[in-house]
Amino acid sequence: MSRPTRITSVTVKDIRFPTSLQKDGSDAMHKSPDYSAAYVTLTTDSDITAYGTTFANGKGTNIVCCAVEVFEKMLVGKQLSDIFDDFGNFWQSLVSEDQIRWLGPEKGVIHLATAAIVNALWDLWAKMENKPLWKLLVDMEPEKLVSTIDFRYMADTLTKEEALEILKKMQDGKKAREEELLAKGFPAYTTSCGWLGYSDEKIKKLATEAMAAGWTRFKMKVGADVKDDVRRAKIFRETLEEDMLLMVDANQKWEVQEAIDWMKQMADYKILWIEEPTNPDDVMGHAAIAEALVPLGIGVATGEMCQNRVMFKQFLKAKAMQYCQIDACRLGGVNEVLAVILLAAKYNVPVCPHAGGVALCELVQHLSMFDFVCVSGTMENRMIEFADHLHEHMLSPVVLKGGRYMAPKDPGYVVGIKEKALADFVYPEGAEWQRMFKEGLFQQE
Numbered sequence: 001m002s003r004p005t006r007i008t009s010v011t012v013k014d015i016r017f018p019t020s021l022q023k024d025g026s027d028a029m030h031k032s033p034d035y036s037a038a039y040v041t042l043t044t045d046s047d048i049t050a051y052g053t054t055f056a057n058g059k060g061t062n063i064v065c066c067a068v069e070v071f072e073k074m075l076v077g078k079q080l081s082d083i084f085d086d087f088g089n090f091w092q093s094l095v096s097e098d099q100i101r102w103l104g105p106e107k108g109v110i111h112l113a114t115a116a117i118v119n120a121l122w123d124l125w126a127k128m129e130n131k132p133l134w135k136l137l138v139d140m141e142p143e144k145l146v147s148t149i150d151f152r153y154m155a156d157t158l159t160k161e162e163a164l165e166i167l168k169k170m171q172d173g174k175k176a177r178e179e180e181l182l183a184k185g186f187p188a189y190t191t192s193c194g195w196l197g198y199s200d201e202k203i204k205k206l207a208t209e210a211m212a213a214g215w216t217r218f219k220m221k222v223g224a225d226v227k228d229d230v231r232r233a234k235i236f237r238e239t240l241e242e243d244m245l246l247m248v249d250a251n252q253k254w255e256v257q258e259a260i261d262w263m264k265q266m267a268d269y270k271i272l273w274i275e276e277p278t279n280p281d282d283v284m285g286h287a288a289i290a291e292a293l294v295p296l297g298i299g300v301a302t303g304e305m306c307q308n309r310v311m312f313k314q315f316l317k318a319k320a321m322q323y324c325q326i327d328a329c330r331l332g333g334v335n336e337v338l339a340v341i342l343l344a345a346k347y348n349v350p351v352c353p354h355a356g357g358v359a360l361c362e363l364v365q366h367l368s369m370f371d372f373v374c375v376s377g378t379m380e381n382r383m384i385e386f387a388d389h390l391h392e393h394m395l396s397p398v399v400l401k402g403g404r405y406m407a408p409k410d411p412g413y414v415v416g417i418k419e420k421a422l423a424d425f426v427y428p429e430g431a432e433w434q435r436m437f438k439e440g441l442f443q444q445e
């Protein structure tokens with residue numbers, strides 16, 4: 001395979017899956033999500049093609065695709081050495097472009113689009129080095145790793161020098177941890193038994209099957225009705241074995257006091273964390289909830305809608321998150337995720353990535369694996385979310401054994417989707433969408 005020197009094209013597709021039909025992915029705020037991807041393809045002057053996605057739902061995806069298009073001119077014709085020799089600065093130039101940054105900066109739709117592009121660039125880099133992304137990161141010298149990070153707005157919290165120190169300290173024992181990872185994989189929890197729109201029978205059946213497949217950690221959705229939540233938690237607890245973990249996720253449904261009162265009513269069911277109890281920007285609100293729930297042994301988890309490293313900085317400093325849920329597509333790609341992983345290490349908060357969406361599992365596994373080998377040095381208290389949907393469409397789907405992610409082997413930060421799935425689910429012309437419009441299952445927008 002010849003080595004690429006520049007990017008020759010950037011294209012983006014709106015790929016949507018009809019997950020709302022079965023209420024897969026449903027929660028208190030997103031009652032019928034259609035899991036979707038703004039799917040970016042980068043071609044190069046070699047035979048290497050790279051892919052990147054960001055996660056969205058239904059018609060929101062189209063808007064993200066438009067945002068991706070505005071970056072096209074900044075990438076096509078670009079020498080790859082200009083990107084990868086100084087990735088931190090290139091990342092900064094993407095998020096700082098004069099006419100575009102007004103849309104963010106570094107948040108919302110424009111940051112989701114940044115993520116799709118930046119993820120594709122890391123896929124390209126890892127493919128050029130013929131390594132899965134986690135291994136590319138693990139083998140990178142600490143100086144090179146920190147050079148990919150934009151440290152702006154972090155000087156009061158984590159300097160480049162401190163980041164280097166964390167990485168250098170962890171060089172010891174790296175080899176042994178990599179071997180452990182390859183042998184045992186990384187712990188995971190499943191969300192797929194407890195979506196809000198699932199019936200009690202379905203929850204029981206799925207949890208029983210999941211336990212038989214080796215799962216020991218579970219998450220269920222809450223927030224619509226407290227009596228329902230208590231009943232569902234009871235079903236989980238009656239189904240699970242004594243020491244198995246149960247987490248709950250409210251997807252931002254509550255006021256601060258409401259969150260505290262609601263969780264008090266659920267405390268009997270040994271809940272490890274309450275995820276996104278209130279508005280994702282409410283740092284002080286999360287801190288108040290976290291403090292009030294300490295006596296109940298319930299931590300606060302958040303991050304899937306934490307828009308950038310600056311917000312994570314505040315949550316961590318304010319003790320407003322006990323579990324740091326990085327999202328591979330909400331943050332501006334790997335460069336910014338690295339900053340947050342290092343920040344979390346400084347504050348000694350475990351990183352447990354968010355992956356309830358399409359292609360998120362395929363992405364975040366690499367990030368936790370890097371975190372284990374090079375930053376935190378431990379798997380304790382750490383787990384990667386798993387949502388069991390749509391993996392059949394991926395070119396290189398995640399591999400799970402006994403409730404653990406096995407280290408991916410294919411080169412890249414792989415989110416490629418199979419040709420057939422692209423043809424079926426591209427919106428609105430895909431064959432499956434045309435069929436569903438005809439059958440009246442959906443109306444074309």
Ligand SMILES: C[C@H](O)[C@@H](O)[C@@H](O)[C@H](O)C(=O)O
Pocket residue numbers: 024025026027030033191249251304354355356357385387
């Ligand atoms: C709409 C989505 O399925 C969300 O409910 C999902 O990402 C969730 O918050 C999660 O933590 O997996």
Ligand SMILES: [Mg+2]
Pocket residue numbers: 249251275276304354356
């Ligand atoms: Mg969540």
